Amino acid sequence: MHPSELTTGAAVRLAARNQSLIGPTPGLAMGFVQANLVILPQADAFDFLRFCQRNPRPCPVLDVTDVGDPEPRNIAPGADLRTDLPAYRIFHDGNLIEEPLDVIEHWRDDLVGFLIGCSFTFENALLAADVPVRHIEQGRNVPMYRTNRACKPAGKFHGSMVVSMRPMTPAQALRATTICSRFPRAHGAPIHFGDPTTIGIEDITKPDFGESVEIREGEIPVFWACGVTPQAVIMEAKLPFVITHKPGHMFLTDLRDYELEGA
């Protein structure tokens, strides 16, 4: 099936399940909410959910499964977290072990799945409002940076916030703030604009994750809390066993972007 035919969350999940889709998900099923995936053993799950609750800008929780249940019943009934993403990552003790296309053989009865909101939701809203998004224009991954802003810790989970950056004119930045503030569960309004060193970023041309993008005359960098934060924090905690999505290979929910407005 051609990607342009994948117009709903359910269609993308099915294509991932039968492995006709093994690539990244940006641009698929436009208007449906995409989500970051983190799967942890129950022993770590309450601490991690408390971490997310304390840091809702980088870690807006869309759904948490019951222990041992791979179905995110509240945002995608009938879906299966073990098969319905195009690609996964398996970590042992903080080290990347493999990138399988499904995690059926890794599944355990004590696992809990977390689905966390993603910037695609607000980027769609920005594009719909004619606010340009540079990395999409340039066909690149969004630039992301570690900052000096500490997250609020919970149990073994602690670390600094990771941010994404989009260059804009002041007028565009103000419009973007208005738009993004409507989506608290997709990282919400920006957390900083202007001087990158204020938040501990020394060289804006060298992102820690993703790719650098052009900042043009008259533009300033605008920074949003980023869904890579929980992944970075989890890596730092060196948990014995974690499953995540492969970057850019997200979980498609049944939620529509507008359902996250004000919620």
Add this chain to the structure above:
Amino acid sequence: MHPSELTTGAAVRLAARNQSLIGPTPGLAMGFVQANLVILPQADAFDFLRFCQRNPRPCPVLDVTDVGDPEPRNIAPGADLRTDLPAYRIFHDGNLIEEPLDVIEHWRDDLVGFLIGCSFTFENALLAADVPVRHIEQGRNVPMYRTNRACKPAGKFHGSMVVSMRPMTPAQALRATTICSRFPRAHGAPIHFGDPTTIGIEDITKPDFGESVEIREGEIPVFWACGVTPQAVIMEAKLPFVITHKPGHMFLTDLRDYELEGA
């Protein structure tokens, strides 16, 4: 100290701690966020946090303490949940056992405190925007009703949503919706207006909790998800041991109302 001198969250907490304040908190420390309190053993805490995550309109979580820690470090550093509310309720197996002024002797190392957003935040915003709030005008407790809307269950926690009701003209209801949608962690926009039977309320003059208020010519009832929902659900689960605030006797945080906007 006269209540009018209690102008900050910290001042209210201190007055509750030294028991010079043992009455209800509406109208105190205006502009500071007030919160519902639920304290549960760790064994029930992950299920309850998952219940709140799945039902954010009635159960918007402001803070969850570390296991055994009575200090809500993220929204009121230095506070003590065992002493800083004017009055508490202790439940055994779903039955109200006592209403003490502190819970020092009931505290245990396995307890987790949940602080949940409250309608006072949006009512202050409504009053500031000249949208009248009838039960405040009439000096009564807000009328609350059980509905036929099922909450999304999590573990042993399940039940129907409780709503609060404020009568308004259509113009006021629209304005109130705009204002309240800015406060997703204070129950957000209304969930229904008009015919009460649509959501399973048979007699609008007979609330299940609180007091009835006048609905005038040209007004319709407007319904919000209510923070009594988690308490009703907890009672139904008949947990061996639960502590809550006494109704109307809330926890005062250091958060300002505006900090909940869009967050």
